[in-house]
Amino acid sequence: MAEFSTATLQPGQTESNDQGERVGRSAGGKLVQMRRRVSERGFAVTVDAEPRAEVPAEVLTHEWSAANAAFDRLMHEY
Numbered sequence: 001m002a003e004f005s006t007a008t009l010q011p012g013q014t015e016s017n018d019q020g021e022r023v024g025r026s027a028g029g030k031l032v033q034m035r036r037r038v039s040e041r042g043f044a045v046t047v048d049a050e051p052r053a054e055v056p057a058e059v060l061t062h063e064w065s066a067a068n069a070a071f072d073r074l075m076h077e078y
Contacts, residue, residue, distance in 0.1 A: 006031055014075070020064060022071055026078040034071040043067035047074045 006023055009015070009031075014024030022034040031048040042062040051057035055077040059070040 012075070022068075024071070024075055026075045028078050030078040032071060032074045032078065034067050045070040045074060047078045049078050 005015075006025075009023070009025040011025045011027055011029050014022055016022045019036060021036060022032075024032050026032050026047065026049075028049075032046070034043055034045045036042075037044050037060070042060060043064065043066075045059040045061070045067050047057050049057055055074070057074075057078075059067070059074075061067045061070065
């Protein structure tokens with residue numbers, strides 16, 4: 001699996017790979033990643049920012065659709 005090149009991502013821009021993983025720059029310029037979990041089934045969605053009470057900085061899920069929804073939310077909220 002190829003690594004993502006995050007250095008050239010602009011705010012709002014995303015990339016994905018053939019495994020369904022995604023990486024992007026949020027509206028505020030923070031790095032957002034959706035990766036397959038290694039230790040168990042599912043996905044981890046994280047943002048490179050301090051968590052806020054109303055929006056977590058990490059979401060763990062078993063479902064691909066829930067992970068995509070979390071990724072889109074973090075891209076918008078951060």
